[in-house]
Amino acid sequence: MDALGEQLKSETDKLENIDFSKVNPATGPVKINGVSKGDALAVKILDIKLPETGIMVVAPNAGALPEMVKESKTRIVKIRNGIIHFPGNIRMEAKPMIGVIGVATEKEEIPTGTPWKHGGNMDTKEVAIGNTIYLPVSQDGGLLALGDVHALQSDGELCVSAVEVSSKVMVEVDVKKGMAPPWPVIETSDSTIIVASGKTVDEAVHEATKWTVKVLEKGLNIPWEDAYMLGSLIINLEISQVVDPNKTVKARIPKRYISTESILQALST
C-alpha cells in the first residue's frame, strides 16, 4: 500500500480527512528461516513495479518549510512508461525506491513512520532496484517488513511526500552470520552507504561519521586520526530526508577504497 494507506484517490481528497493510524503501512512481517539475532539480513531489491498514478501532498506544519504551507493540497501524478508527468508539463524519469524497510527491533516499539537502527522510514533513494540493504537482526527470523514505495524522490524529500505509490516489490534475502551493523548499510554498484538517523540532521551526521571513520580505521588498518582525515577526502555526507520524525543522513564510502564485506566486518567487531 502507498504511504497514505490508499486513502487519497483524487485531488479533492484532503490529507486532514484521512485516518492517520493507517499512514505509513509496511507489508509483513516475513520470518526468514536461518536468521538470528546478531546477523545482518541482506535484502536485494530485484524489482519494483509502478502503477499508472502516484500521489503527492503538502500539508501545514509538514516538510522543510512547515510554517509556510497555508493549506493542504493533493496532486495525482501520472506515470507512463517510466516517465513522471508532473503539472506544468514537467517530465522526469521514474526511479522507483522503497521508503520504509526494516526488521523487528529488540524491545522498543517504533512506528513505521520513524527511521532508526532497525531501518524503518529512511526514505533513502538508494533502496532501489539492483542494490542490497543490510539490516541488523534483533529477533530470530528477522521479521522483515516494507512499504512506502516512491516512483521518484530526491535527497531531502523536502515537501514531506514524494511520488507515493502502491507497488509490487520483489526482493531476495540472504544472511551474513554475526555481522549485524549498528545502522542499515546499502550496497550500490560503486559505493557502500551507512544510513544513520537522529532527532536532528546534526545528530544523524555525528552517527554516520563516527561509524564511517571506524570503518576506515579498522578496514584499512590505519590510525584513527588518519581515518578521520581520510574521511574528509573520500566520504560524501548526503541527506536522505529532513521531514520524518527522525532525520536521516548517508555516509557514502567508495568501493574502490574498501569493499562492502570489509565494511560489514569492521562495523560488527
Ligand code: CA
Ligand atoms: Ca516515507
